[in-house]
Every structure is written in C-alpha cells, then in structure tokens.
Amino acid sequence: MTLFSEAKESAFIAWTALRANKLRAGLTTLGIVIGIVSVTLMGTAITGLNDAFRKSVGNIGADTLYIQRFSWMTSETDWRLSRNRKELTLQNVRDLDRLVTLCSAVSVDSGGNGTVSFGRRQARGVYVAGNDENSLTVRGLSLSQGRWLTAGDVQSGRPVCVLGSYLADRFFPGREAVGGKVKLNDMRLEVVGVLDKQGSAFGNDLDNQIVIPITRFSQDFSRWPDLTITAKVRDLSQVDDAREELRGIMRKLRRVPPDMQDDFAINSQEAIVAFFNAVGGTIAAVGLFISGLSLFVGGIGIMNIMFVSVAERTKEIGIRKAIGAKRRTILVQFLVEAATITLGAGILGILVAWPLTLVVDKFLAASMPWWLVAVALLVSVLTGVVSGFLPAWRAARMDPVDALRAD
Amino acid sequence: MPLIQIHDLTRRYVMGTETVHALRGVTLTIERGEYIAIMGPSGSGKSTLMNLLGCLDSPTSGYYELNGVNVAHMDDNDLAEVRNREIGFVFQSFNLLPRSDSLHNVELPLIYAGIPSAERREQAVRALTNVGLGERMHHRPNELSGGQRQRVAVARALVNDPSIVLADEPTGNLDSRTGEEILGLFEALSRKGNTIIVVTHEEDVAQHARRIIRIRDGLIAADEVNPNPRAAMKFAAGGTSMVAA
Ligand SMILES: Nc1ncnc2c1ncn2[C@@H]1O[C@H](COP(=O)(O)OP(=O)(O)OP(=O)(O)O)[C@@H](O)[C@H]1O
Ligand SMILES: [Mg+2]
Numbered sequence: 001m002t003l004f005s006e007a008k009e010s011a012f013i014a015w016t017a018l019r020a021n022k023l024r025a026g027l028t029t030l031g032i033v034i035g036i037v038s039v040t041l042m043g044t045a046i047t048g049l050n051d052a053f054r055k056s057v058g059n060i061g062a063d064t065l066y067i068q069r070f071s072w073m074t075s076e077t078d079w080r081l082s083r084n085r086k087e088l089t090l091q092n093v094r095d096l097d098r099l100v101t102l103c104s105a106v107s108v109d110s111g112g113n114g115t116v117s118f119g120r121r122q123a124r125g126v127y128v129a130g131n132d133e134n135s136l137t138v139r140g141l142s143l144s145q146g147r148w149l150t151a152g153d154v155q156s157g158r159p160v161c162v163l164g165s166y167l168a169d170r171f172f173p174g175r176e177a178v179g180g181k182v183k184l185n186d187m188r189l190e191v192v193g194v195l196d197k198q199g200s201a202f203g204n205d206l207d208n209q210i211v212i213p214i215t216r217f218s219q220d221f222s223r224w225p226d227l228t229i230t231a232k233v234r235d236l237s238q239v240d241d242a243r244e245e246l247r248g249i250m251r252k253l254r255r256v257p258p259d260m261q262d263d264f265a266i267n268s269q270e271a272i273v274a275f276f277n278a279v280g281g282t283i284a285a286v287g288l289f290i291s292g293l294s295l296f297v298g299g300i301g302i303m304n305i306m307f308v309s310v311a312e313r314t315k316e317i318g319i320r321k322a323i324g325a326k327r328r329t330i331l332v333q334f335l336v337e338a339a340t341i342t343l344g345a346g347i348l349g350i351l352v353a354w355p356l357t358l359v360v361d362k363f364l365a366a367s368m369p370w371w372l373v374a375v376a377l378l379v380s381v382l383t384g385v386v387s388g389f390l391p392a393w394r395a396a397r398m399d400p401v402d403a404l405r406a407d
Numbered sequence: 408m409p410l411i412q413i414h415d416l417t418r419r420y421v422m423g424t425e426t427v428h429a430l431r432g433v434t435l436t437i438e439r440g441e442y443i444a445i446m447g448p449s450g451s452g453k454s455t456l457m458n459l460l461g462c463l464d465s466p467t468s469g470y471y472e473l474n475g476v477n478v479a480h481m482d483d484n485d486l487a488e489v490r491n492r493e494i495g496f497v498f499q500s501f502n503l504l505p506r507s508d509s510l511h512n513v514e515l516p517l518i519y520a521g522i523p524s525a526e527r528r529e530q531a532v533r534a535l536t537n538v539g540l541g542e543r544m545h546h547r548p549n550e551l552s553g554g555q556r557q558r559v560a561v562a563r564a565l566v567n568d569p570s571i572v573l574a575d576e577p578t579g580n581l582d583s584r585t586g587e588e589i590l591g592l593f594e595a596l597s598r599k600g601n602t603i604i605v606v607t608h609e610e611d612v613a614q615h616a617r618r619i620i621r622i623r624d625g626l627i628a629a630d631e632v633n634p635n636p637r638a639a640m641k642f643a644a645g646g647t648s649m650v651a652a
Pocket of ligand 1: 420421422427428429447448449450451452453454455456608
C-alpha cells in the first residue's frame, strides 16, 4: 500500500515538475529522442537484413548438401590451393546416387547465363540450369504445367527445356507453353514444362530461368561446366552422418589417398548461416554501439538536468523529509521523474522512427516488429533510471535540516 | 511517562578548524499536553534544539527519549518514520509545496504514512476545515494569504494526529493580527490536549504559552511556568473560533 501510494505520488510529482519546466524537459528530451531514433533504426535495419537473409537461406533448405570443388567459406589462400582440384563428373553423380543410403536423392546442378528467344521475342541474361531428373525434388521446385526432365531426356541429351514462370508468361502470354519451341543461344529446344512462381534468392530471380538436361548443357552450352552435386538428406537429424557418408564415397570415387585432404567440399546452409551470424553479429554490435553512443550522450543530458532539478528543489526535498519521506521515497521520486522524461522521449523517438522505417524499407529491407518497440521503450526507461540515479541518490541523502535551509 | 525526556543533550558543528557549540548540554522533561515557548536571542541554539526535538537532526551526545523510545541514535529512515508519526512541523516560512494545492499539501504526511486515498482525503478535508480553510482546498500556496498559508501548514502538522506540534517562529513572517490568529489556533489545540512547542524570540508570542524555557549560549538559562498566559485575541472573520469545533 505504502509503495503504491508513494509511486502514485512520485508520478504526480514528476508530472507537475515536467509541466512546470516544459521547455527544459523538451530540450533535454531531444538527446534521448535522437538516441532512441538511431537505436531503433539500427534495430530495424538489422532485423530487416536478418529477415531478408533468412528468406534467402530458406530457399537453400537445411536438408540439402552441396558437393562442389570449392567451399563457400574459403579464404583467398584456400581458394588458390584448391584451384587445381579435379572437376566433378557426371559419373560421380550417378555413382553417388547408387551408393548413398542416407540421402533420398542426388542430383546435379550447373549454371550459366544465356539468351532465350521465341520468334522475335528475346530475353537476355537468363539463368540457364543444367539439371537431371532428380533436380526437381532436390531443388524443391514445383511445376505449373507439363512435366520435369526424365531420365531418358538426361541420358540422351534431348533438346527439351523447362521454363521459369517469368519466361513462360513473357513468351506464351495466356497460352499453353508446353509444346512450344524456344531457342537458347543457337540451341532449339522444346518446352516440356513450366515452373511455379519461385521468387528470388540471393538476388537471383528464380522465375527468369530455363532448365535443360545436364548432358545437353555440357555438350552445347558450356564445354567444361562446374558441376554441383546436390543431395537431399533423408532425415534432418542425420545431416552430419549423411555428410560423412558422402565424404567417404566421394573420396573413394575420386581416389583420394588416406593421408590427403578432401579435394572437394561439402557445402550447406549451415555454413552460410554460421558465416552470416558471425558477420551479421559484428555489424549489429558495431551499429548498436555507435547508435548507443548517442543514447549515452542523451543520458548524460538527462543526468545533468536531473542534477539541476534536484538542486532547484532542495527545499522541497527538505519539506518532504521533514514530513516523513524516507530516503527510498525521495530516490524513487526522482528516478520516476527521470524515467518519465526518457519514456516520453522514447515514445517520441518511436513516433519519429516508424515513418522513417517505412521510407528506408523502400530501398532496403527494414521492419519494426513490436518487440523492437518494447525494447526501445524499455531502453529509454532504463536510460532514465541509470542516468537519474546519481542525482536521485544525492537528493535522497540530503540532510533535512540543510535542505530546509535552502531557498 | 513523560512525552519527552532529554538528558545532557549537545550539538556541535565542526567547520574546518572551528567548532561551534550550538547546544552545550540541555536537560529537559516535557509532559503530554504542555504548551511551551522556547525563547532566546539570535544564535542561542533555539532552532538547533528544535531540530533535535523534531528528529530532523541527531545530537552529538546525550540522551533523547520520545514517547518511550530512544531516538538519539536512530538512522535516517527510522527518524523519517518517527517524524511522520509523532511530529507536526510549522515553519516560519510556511514550507508548503508551491505546485500543490492545499488539500494535497495536507495529504502529504498521510501519503508517506501509507493511508489509503479515500481515508486520506477525508482526514485532510477535516484538518483543513478545522483551521477554517474548508473553502480553500484547491488553492495553491501562491493563491493564499500569509495567514492562510500558515493555517494550511498547521493543518498539515495536525493531520497525522502527532504527539507534538513544533513551531519555529510561526508568526515571524506574519503581521501581528494574522500572527494572533495562528496563536489562537495553537491555544485551541492546546486546550484540546495537543502538545505544542513554539520557538520564538518575541516576548509577546512567548507569553501565550504556559511554560517558558529561556536559552542562552546553548544552555537553558531559565525554565518557568507562565502564571497567567495571555489569551489570543478573537477575530470575527478569523479561523480561531472554528478550531474548537
Ligand atoms: N549547520 C550549521 N553549521 C554550523 N553552525 C551552525 C549550523 N547551524 C547552526 N549553527 C550555529 O549554531 C548556533 C545556534 O544556531 P541556531 O540556529 O540554533 O540559533 P537560533 O537560536 O535559532 O537563532 P535565530 O533566532 O537567529 O534563529 C549559531 O551560532 C549558529 O551559527
Ligand atoms: Mg532559529
């Protein structure tokens, strides 16, 4: 009961004190407002970046392993060392598919850029994927029309293709694309299927792609294609075992002597996430630190103004003490006052930051989730409590007789 | 058991190399219901004594028992509680909170005592009505005359039903007529059984009390009963007649 009525009294005092010094409180608040705005914006940028990254990474799939010549996360020296590694071969893919037990499917992937045309219409810079019959499942794609590449298509390198939804809409607007004939560079291809809309990942528009059999890809599109062997793990809990199994089989297939390192790499989403978390964590820490500095400066301003406020109200403190206010009561009173100022500033800061986030979102992924608002408000209250503590402590410890003598 | 028992109380102020002996050993017993004036020239130690009596300050040495409790060595927080419960202060310069209205000023001791708000309000209204300010509850101090302010202060001092009312020069900032009004209030309170201690250097004011203690150089020079205390003048429009109600 005592605590509650004291808290109410503190809130009342804070309110009247602030009302009596509107301009001063307003100016002091400015520092905190700027601090909260920059911290909040930094937070929105970081969460926006995180969201965008997670969406992209989601396309890779946690249950997919990528066997490639190079690791995704190599340093430059590593890369120079591994430059002379042997290419992966189609035979590797077939053998792996036959031997592996912990993966449900193994497929091959290779990519490049080409120009696709249909009659007079032309699309440049189209992503060209060389795939096999398993790629549909392993890449997690789905079809809206027709069929995927068959084993027969792949074995005999038939001139067929599957179009991304963007290309299909562009070349065959409102018409059946399956059965149509398009040209990839100089290669004539028959459309056998159309992909569902996919969106984009890592800046690649997945709808602007054309898929052809890997055999045709290496014959007519790219002589020595860099192959990626993509394997889908049967059970997510066995990703590590599957990785080891693939490693063992690959070493055997490529005849790597036991005392030599792997001459290939097994990449996965995990590695990107780990890398991103490390880099992103550093960026976030530095960003928050820098914007936290402005909050700190704002906090110093609050401390300063609270010292002034305490000095000005020495007499009032004396009166309250004479009447029976304890140290704790006075301490709480000034802490509440400081926290009220900074909470107000925090609310103002969010009101400023919110439209800014919407503007930033036009150029860069940015979002302000409710928890960020809560954190910003919490941080502003904490700033008030922390920076108000010394002044409030000084007030609480005042000697009542000395305080009463002040004027 | 007496209300206040003081034995050989001293208070020294150390200022650099110099030591000021504000009180040099005061021994005093005060019974419940007394009306006392403490007199003495400027600098004699009146305020110092009053601060000690009011538990605003702690003695350098000596014994002080208030209402059966030894308060001489209590810490800050315990003293605050004693002040809240046992003592009502009336100051020369009123010492009201400038931004709060009369009602809130009078409620303040009850807030610190943790009284629920409905009860608090009721008691504060009653205290203000008793000093004749029932109509001025929502006025702020700067909207009141000096005498009215001092009456708010008296209401605040009384609202907690304290053991002692301590007044340091309560009429010092008032003209003689309003001063008389306040003294009239004290008189009525005293008649109802309140214990009142007034610090003053005006003989006129002291003559209202029933016991006069004279201090000189930090020592009690005289402590005598006032055989015929002067009655405060009655004013038709003043608050005095309302107190008795
Ligand atoms: N905080 C203090 N520090 C140092 N000396 C003090 C302090 N307070 C009081 N004194 C000294 O103690 C002595 C007694 O002071 P006190 O205020 O009790 O006098 P007083 O009788 O109330 O005088 P007045 O009638 O002028 O109010 C004085 O010499 C004064 O200078
Ligand atoms: Mg004095």
